[in-house]
Amino acid sequence: MSQRSLAQWLTRLEGLHPSEIDMGLARVRQVAERLELLQPAPIVFTVTGTNGKGSTCAALDSLLRVAGQQTGCYTSPHLLHYNERVRINGQMVSDEALCEAFAAVDQARGDVTLTYFEFGTLAALWLFKAARLDAVVLEVGLGGRLDAVNVVDADVAIVTSIGLDHQEYLGNTLESVGFEKAGILRSRRPVISGEQHLPSSFKQKVAELDCELLVRGVDFGWQPEGEDGWCAFARVDGQACDYHDLPPVSLPRDNLAVALQAFLQAGFRLPEPKVRQALAAATAPGRLEVRRVSWRGQPRQVCLDVGHNPHAATFMANALAASKRERVAVFGLLADKDLAGVHLPLQGMFSRWYVAPLDSPRSRPAAELAEHLSERGEQVKACSSIAEALRCALDETASETEIVIFGSFFCVAAAILWLSETSGELIDG
DSSP states (O other): OOOSOHHHHHHHHHTSSSOSOOOOSHHHHHHHHHHTOSOSSSEEEEEEOSSOHHHHHHHHHHHHHHTTOOEEEEOOOOSSOGGGGEEETTEEOOHHHHHHHHHHHHHHHTTOOOOHHHHHHHHHHHHHHHTTOSEEEEEOSSSSTTSGGGGSOOSEEEEOOOOOOOHHHHOSSHHHHHHHHGGGOOTTOOEEEOOSSOOHHHHHHHHHHTOOEEEBTTTBEEEEETTTEEEEEEEETTEEEEEEEEOOOSSOHHHHHHHHHHHHHTTOOOOHHHHHHHHHHOOOTTSSEEEEEEETTEEEEEEEEOOOSHHHHHHHHHHHTTOOOOEEEEEOOBTTSOHHHHHGGGTTSOSEEEEOOOSSTTBOOHHHHHHHHHHTTOOEEEOSSHHHHHHHHHHTSOTTOEEEEESOHHHHHHHHHHHHHHHSSOOOO
16 A cells, blocks of 8 residues: 555656656556556447547446446546546545555556656556446547557547647647547447547548447437427437437537447447436536526526637537526636637627636736737736636626636636635535
């Protein structure tokens, strides 16, 4: 048993490798083979995509657990606690379990250097293997082809969406991004696509590997049903199958449909009432998540979204457009993100923007955000921190005004922490 605390381990992991990101699988595979982690469970789902990975993983994990499976789910990054990244049967693993896993990886790696993410991925696989699970869901951290998660062969590969992000690593065209994400495909194993406009590079890889490809809107998807309801359709053993009277859900229905099709494609089955139960129970903090808090004796509504690229901003804009209520934005963005692309689909949707730097050396300055938005006709107030931005937004708006907090995991995490401390209510889920 390691004598280091989790905080000490995480600090150590940050300094083990000279680069935060070092694309390539050779080092990770070497350590994974030593620990016999290449088959962490009998069934493995691997999930890549520009957006929608976290909610798809959450929905798939929920379906599997309702079906009686013992599950592991690995996602990144985390909002408040590193433990959020590794869940077994829906529960975050303990500090002690993570420390034991880190110690096992550290001993096995010898003189092999690992990045923070690579070390954490191997630790998650170690925990899943030790727990003797039935199925695991693994979210790709970056791209696909060279991501540490890709040392494991997926029984079912999932791509949620394909857009431009992390261009310094994945390239600046959809074809290059599609090529990288197609790296998780395996010969003659199914791939479930939430992306409806797949680049030719991705489709070429599907053909080369003779994968069965199922695409949202063609083979599976969802439709409105009645006034407020919805139904999902999917392919089961080659036949069309419908799921009616589905309940209100907190996650995007596109991603729920992807998760349902992947679940079915792996050979699992559930009666309709159990499907409804699983989809309703699926949650992913910070994905268009609406919370209500008390501020100076008044109930207030805030919407939290970790979206940080144009694709996510477009999705958020479409979701917000369903309601005409007044809104303001609390916004922070990393310097390597596409500010113009994020702002464009949201232009004119907020009566005011409260902008602030993030708690990261990669943050874009508030003055730069304010200048860009002001030049495009937005009302903007620059603040010194996300906490100050949120406090100003709460103090300077009417109680019925919704506050939308978005732009980064850093932004949402800072808002949750500050609200928890100041409102006296535990809202970190």
